[in-house]
Amino acid sequence: MNVLLLGSGGRECALARKLRQSQSLSNLYIAPGNGGTLEYGKNRAIAATDFTAIENFCLENAIDILICGPEQPAVAGIWDYFQKEELKHIQVVAPSQKSAMLEGSKAFAKEFMTKNNIPTAQYLEITQDNLAHAYQWFDEKSPPYVIKADGLAEGKGVVLPESKEEATKLIDEFILDRKFGASSAKVVLEEFLDGLEFSVFIYTNGQQYVMLPNAKDYKRRFEGNKGLNTGGMGCISPVPFVDKALMEQVESQVIKPTINGLQKDSMPYTGFIYFGLILCQGQAKVIEYNCRLGDPETEVILPRMDCDLLALFQAGFSNQLESFNPEISHQSASTVMLVSEGYPEAYEKGFPITGIENVHQANVFHAGTTIKDFQLVTNGGRVLAVTGLGENLKEALFNSYDAIERIRFKGMKFRSDIGFEFEGD
Ligand SMILES: Nc1ncnc2c1ncn2[C@@H]1O[C@H](COP(=O)(O)OP(=O)(O)O)[C@@H](O)[C@H]1O
Ligand SMILES: [Mg+2]
Incomplete structure (x- = not known):
């Protein structure tokens, strides 16, 4: 089997090593890969989110399985993109774009958990329109507070302020100053869990x-x-x-x-x-x-x-x-x-x-x-x-x-x- 693996981190290096050990592997390509993935396959200078380039590469190299390592291509809809007729024969290891919202939107994930009775912290969704509810939340609850940017923020979108003043300043930065661009136009406030x-x-x-x-x-x-x-x-x-x-x-x-x-x-x-x-x-x-x-x-x-x-x-x-x-x-x-x-x-x-x-x-x-x-x-x-x-x-x-x-x-x-x-x- 010919495999294309998307990504360039330690995760992809570990995946590449494991794939290399597979009985049914023929060619392994990593896009873009790093200095370590070279040991297990061939790196190709294609960005993991460049779907057109990925499509062309898959067709030209008879790829059988496309494996998505990181979250960005999944959230951008790589699985859905590969549902079209010319690409349907390629098996894709990635969630659909809608499923990837479980990671791509904290508010979507909270709603999903709530309606499926999955244990999670209490929460409140905040946008510019109901910002006053956030200030009220800070008044009523004691610190630490949990403020999460709704969208992807490379692990930097969650803050745990220790005071009401700090929390107010941070939520203003998230929502009014768009600290993480569109990713922080919406935020989720959560009950602080200790454990x-x-x-x-x-x-x-x-x-x-x-x-x-x-x-x-x-x-x-x-x-x-x-x-x-x-x-x-x-x-x-x-x-x-x-x-x-x-x-x-x-x-x-x-x-x-x-x-x-x-x-x-x-x-x-x-x-x-x-x-x-x-x-x-x-x-x-x-x-x-x-x-x-x-x-x-x-x-x-x-x-x-x-x-x-x-x-x-x-x-x-x-x-x-x-x-x-x-x-x-x-x-x-x-x-x-x-x-x-x-x-x-x-x-x-x-x-x-x-x-x-x-x-x-x-x-x-x-x-x-x-x-x-x-x-x-x-x-x-x-x-x-x-x-x-x-x-x-x-x-x-x-x-x-x-x-x-x-x-x-x-x-x-x-x-x-x-x-x-x-x-x-
Ligand atoms: N409700 C919560 N109560 C206490 N700590 C939390 C809570 N939510 C998140 N955290 C802390 O913040 C970290 C990052 O939050 P998380 O939702 O995993 O966001 P991301 O990984 O996208 O940055 C968690 O690993 C945890 O330590
Ligand atoms: Mg996390």
């Missing part, structure tokens, strides 16, 4: 689904969960506090109602669903949906799946997901992100990366790298994700951190405390 966050993943064809490994990511830049939010500084799988009973609760109260909701509202879905959850006094509640795998979550989930990834997709297309075994390993996985100095604020790019060839006990997934003058160089804020596996979390972490000592680039930074709160478990 432990974790993420659950499925692969679905909209009717049936397969449970994938769960994970917990570390969003803040610095040790002890301090500093600015990032795309993710590290991740572990499985999550030590998530037991069988909790997974059963999530399946019956969140996953099944979500699948039923997709069917009721005629929302076609072929792909991964990422449930961002929070455990509050024994009750799991949904913080958000993502219509794709996470990054860095993918870098710990896929290495724990011993199945053939193309076989999983085929099982979805042929309605056989219910009997598909993802062969989830009993091993633990951890990934630690190596980032550029200054990230998530301004940073420099183009520094040579050395030492990856000396890593033997870990997988090094490239996130922001490229090849310049035959040399691997940094090309983003998040540069490499170093994944270790082990019989327990401690061993996995040892393998991640041991590998990191062998890798060098100018200004290389990372968090030294990924997963440590659970090391004794």
Whole structure:
């Protein structure tokens, strides 16, 4: 089978590696890819949202399966675009545009959860027209407040102000100053939930689904969960506090109602669903949906799946997901992100990366790298994700951190405390 994978991050590098191991793979192309995906397939300089160029490429290269890594092409409607006659023979791993609204619009997701009785925080939708209701909300409730830009904002659209004054200032910036453009013309206010966050993943064809490994990511830049939010500084799988009973609760109260909701509202879905959850006094509640795998979550989930990834997709297309075994390993996985100095604020790019060839006990997934003058160089804020596996979390972490000592680039930074709160478990 010929496969085109869209995206350019650590997630796509991990997907490319897994696809390369598939029995039925012929050619693998990644658009646009990065310095690491080259190892598993051929990079093509096509933007993941340039649908015309993607269409032409698919037809010229006899692509059988198109896999959408990131959210932007999904929200822009790549699945719907491929429903036209000339492209119908190509199987697409992506949600329909309507389904992708679960990620593309926080208000849409809240409405979906409410009407399907899926546990989530109380909320209020705010636009310029009812801005006064937001001020009233801040008067009546105590901080911290939760303010979310409705649309995509690259992980920067959620703020948790600690005072009424700050909340008022922030919502004015979102709505009146359009801090995130059209994405913040509407916002969602939410009840603040206090608890432990974790993420659950499925692969679905909209009717049936397969449970994938769960994970917990570390969003803040610095040790002890301090500093600015990032795309993710590290991740572990499985999550030590998530037991069988909790997974059963999530399946019956969140996953099944979500699948039923997709069917009721005629929302076609072929792909991964990422449930961002929070455990509050024994009750799991949904913080958000993502219509794709996470990054860095993918870098710990896929290495724990011993199945053939193309076989999983085929099982979805042929309605056989219910009997598909993802062969989830009993091993633990951890990934630690190596980032550029200054990230998530301004940073420099183009520094040579050395030492990856000396890593033997870990997988090094490239996130922001490229090849310049035959040399691997940094090309983003998040540069490499170093994944270790082990019989327990401690061993996995040892393998991640041991590998990191062998890798060098100018200004290389990372968090030294990924997963440590659970090391004794
Ligand atoms: N209702 C809430 N109560 C407490 N914390 C929240 C709530 N909603 C979001 N958060 C925090 O903000 C983070 C980002 O929110 P999320 O909805 O996942 O947005 P995004 O990932 O699109 O930025 C969450 O991971 C969580 O830490
Ligand atoms: Mg999130």
